[in-house]
Amino acid sequence: MNSATLKIAHHELGMILREPKFLIPFFIPPILLIVSQLILLPGEDDPWVFTRMMLNCALLIAPMVAPLASDSFAGERERGSLELLMLLPVKPSAIFYGKLLALIPLPIVFMFLAESAYMIATGFSDWTIFLKSVLLGILMSFVFTGIALFISLRVKTARATNQIAHLFIFVLLILGNVFARAYYSYAIAPLLLTVAVVAAFVGVSAGSFKKFRLK
Numbered sequence: 001m002n003s004a005t006l007k008i009a010h011h012e013l014g015m016i017l018r019e020p021k022f023l024i025p026f027f028i029p030p031i032l033l034i035v036s037q038l039i040l041l042p043g044e045d046d047p048w049v050f051t052r053m054m055l056n057c058a059l060l061i062a063p064m065v066a067p068l069a070s071d072s073f074a075g076e077r078e079r080g081s082l083e084l085l086m087l088l089p090v091k092p093s094a095i096f097y098g099k100l101l102a103l104i105p106l107p108i109v110f111m112f113l114a115e116s117a118y119m120i121a122t123g124f125s126d127w128t129i130f131l132k133s134v135l136l137g138i139l140m141s142f143v144f145t146g147i148a149l150f151i152s153l154r155v156k157t158a159r160a161t162n163q164i165a166h167l168f169i170f171v172l173l174i175l176g177n178v179f180a181r182a183y184y185s186y187a188i189a190p191l192l193l194t195v196a197v198v199a200a201f202v203g204v205s206a207g208s209f210k211k212f213r214l215k
Contacts, residue, residue: 004090008098012072016102022068026106029060030114034121050124051133051184052177057114058137059176063169065107065141069148070161072099073212078157092213100149100205107141135190136183139197140172146204153211 016022033053041049088095111134119130147168152161183189 002094004094005098005101008090008095009101012099012102013105016068016106022071023106025064025067026061026110026114029064030057030117033057033060034118037122047124047126047129050122050126051129052180053122054115054118054124054129054133055136055176055180055184056173057118058111058133059140059172060169061111061114062107062137062140063144063166063172064110065103066144066148066165067158067162068103068106069145070152070158070165072103072152073149074152074155074161075158093209096209096212097205100145103145107145108138111137111141129184132184132190135194136176139193140176142197142201143172144168146201146208149208150204153208 033056037049037053115130115134115137119125144165148161148165151164152158155161155164183193
C-alpha cells in the first residue's frame, strides 16, 4: 500500500469525522436495543435473549456504513468533485482504495463500543458471544460496504445508492436470525463466514475498481 493511498484515506476519514450527521446512525440502534430490553425485559436471565439482542445490535449497525460508502463515490460524482479527484497526479487505484480504506475503521470502532455498552448496561458477560457478535457486525459492515460500492458506481446519486442498499437490511435480518444458532453454536462457523465475506469483498472491490477506472 503506497503513501498516496494512505494520504487519501486519512483525508477521507477526516472529512467523514467533520460531518457528525454520518456518525449519528451508529449510535441509534444500540441505544434503542439497550433501552427496549431494560424497559420491556427487566430482570431477564435467558442467555439466548441476550445473544439475540447482541446479534441484532450488530446487524443493525452494519448497514450504517452504506451512506459513507455512497457519499464517497456516488456523492463525489453528484457534486462534480470526482472528476477533479481523477485529475490529481496519483493513480486511480490510490484514489479508489484510499477512499475504501477510510470506510473500514468507523464500523469496527462503533461495533466494539456498541456491544461493550450493551454488556455493561445489561450485565451480560459472555465474552465468546461478545467476540462472535463483534466479528459478525464487522463482517456485515464489509458486506454493506461492498453492496454500496457496487451500487454507487452504477447509479447517479448518493440518495439512490442509500435507498437501494438499505433494501438489503431486511434480507440481512432474516438470514441473521435464521442462522443465528448455527453461527453461535459451531466454533468453525465464524471462520467459514469470515473467509466467505473476505473473498466476496475482495472480488466486489476489484470489480468496482474496474468500473471506477472507466468513469
